[in-house]
Amino acid sequence: MYGYTENKQEYKGRLSRIEGQVRGLQRMVDEDIYCIDILQQIAAIDGALQKVAIGLLNDHLGHCVTGAVTRDDPAEVEELVAEATAAISRLIRAN
Numbered sequence: 001m002y003g004y005t006e007n008k009q010e011y012k013g014r015l016s017r018i019e020g021q022v023r024g025l026q027r028m029v030d031e032d033i034y035c036i037d038i039l040q041q042i043a044a045i046d047g048a049l050q051k052v053a054i055g056l057l058n059d060h061l062g063h064c065v066t067g068a069v070t071r072d073d074p075a076e077v078e079e080l081v082a083e084a085t086a087a088i089s090r091l092i093r094a095n
Contacts (some may be wrong), residue, residue, distance in 0.1 A: 003063025004056055014052050021045045053091055060084055 004011055022045060028038050039054040061084060 001019060003059030003061075007055070007059065010053070011052060016046050016047065018052070021048065050091070057084060057087065060087075 021041065024040065025045065026048050028041060034058065060080070065077060065080045068080055
């Protein structure tokens with residue numbers, strides 16, 4: 001069981017809304033909407049994805065890493081923290 005399992009329905013709902021936003025973005029391009037309006041929509045989608053990413057990271061730290069600490073498994077803690085650090089690095093580079 002992963003840290004996000006308890007919030008799976010919430011994540012699925014957020015991702016469905018993001019999917020709808022992306023479809024709307026495609027329609028905007030098809031309809032030759034003003035470029036600044038399209039950029040504004042892209043920023044909204046990016047922000048929504050960032051919220052999902054932060055939530056998943058929080059769940060990872062609060063469940064997976066905390067579980068390893070509770071099990072007193074330093075090697076697993078180190079591995080999970082390294083994974084989280086790499087994920088954060090990828091998120092930062094994406095921006």
